[in-house]
Amino acid sequence: MTGTGTGVAAHRSLASLTAARLEKTVSADAVRHNLAVLRAAAGGRRIMPVLKGDGYGLGAPAVAGLLLESGVGALAVDTVAEGAALREHGIGVPVLVMDVDVAGNAEACARYRLMAAVAGPEQIGRHEAVARRRAEPVTVWLRTNVGFNRFGPREERDFDTVLDRLHRARAAVRVAGVFAHLSSSAADARETAEQAAAFRSRVARARAVLGRHLAASLAATHGLLHPPALHGTDWVRPGIGLYGLLQPSSRDLPGWADSGLGRLRPAVTVRARVLDLVTVTRAEGLGYDRTAAVAPGRRLATVAIGFSRGLRGPAPAFTGLLHGRNCPMAGRPGMDCAQFDVTDVPGARPGDWMTLLGRERAGGLPERTAQDVSAELGLSLYELLAALRMPVRLESGPRPEPTATD
Secondary structure, three states, X not given: OOOOOOOHHHHHHHHHHHHOXXXXXXXXXXXXXXXXXXXXXXXXXXXXXXXXXXXXXXXXXXXXXXXXXXXXXXXXXXXXHHHHHXXXXXXXXXXXXXXXXXXXXXXXXXXXXXXXXXXXXXXXXXXXXXHHHHOOOEEEEEEXXXXXXXXXXXXXXXXXXXXXXXXXXXXXXXXXXXXXXXXXXXOOHHHHHHHHHHHHHHHHHHHHHHOOOOEEEOOOOHHHHOHHHHOOOOEEOOOHHHHOOOOHHHHHOXXXXXXXXXXXXXXXXXXXXXXEEEEOOOOXXXXXXXXXXXXXXXXXXXXXXXXXXXXXXXXXXOEEEEOOEEEEEEOOOOOOOEEEEOOOOOOOOOOOEEEEEEOOOOOOOOOEOHHHHHHHHOOOHHHHHHHOOOOEEEEOOOOOOOOOOO
């Protein structure tokens, strides 16, 4: 019997079969440029890029390698599994696990030398138990709550209880730093300043109990627009800014003009193949139940992206860019394909690439911006890249010498 070829090589070929239909492309040059812009905005503070959700769906190991080549000295993820995946790909720099993970993952956190977030006594206890069982200390970061209200105590007396528990566990649990999330840094300067003041107060109390060596990290990408959020911060944790994405409201903040973030470049392109073309000859519907009416004479392109890849919503809410023209979606997307009205694109042919995010390969205008696409799909910019699920290709330019080291 002939083998079916289900090994590693076969899996790679299966991925290439999907990539022949649709792909996300990440520009290495744009990511390097954006890292330099973020470093400049950070004013000498160290950069800890966030690669949660497989780097927002862009391939965390590949992006991590690119960032390390540019001198990044630490990374952050949400879960132990994400940190372990980086280790399995040979990433050796310190990795912070920002979410408080489940108790059963504490052992793996130590085994992979990840820095766990702790926000309460029970979490400290689980990592202390692992450290004593392994007869070697573990390193953690204290996650404090200044208004994000996802992890950790809000009240000061409860925060003091956490500090006391860390102090008692200090032989087994070493605290590297204190961090928190800002809740409204893309839109609200006043609330951000209040949360930054609360964070500085807690960092001071933590250093008084646990030692002056503790690092502090508050600002992410949008936090760079707020001088109070940078005051007293040692590490900045950018996420979507690495890919040139910023919430539109951030441009109205007082810190925008001096931030330099207007120089960020879009780094991601999403495109899918035209599979076939159909000319409608009579007034009728299309797709399941044929509920979408199409007038006679319209020419429709069937394109290789559907709701299994993140495309959603009724027509004509979404558009694609083909031969320089915006083409509205016709009807609802199917599982793996959708139809777009290309009547005004007489040169459309099967095999053409339709651009769904970014510029067409030929360059120039128009452009499918991330703001346009996120609005059409009803997603935030944070959700957008991960929601469009498809193979990712890193477009690598020449590897420059690192310009900075974090």
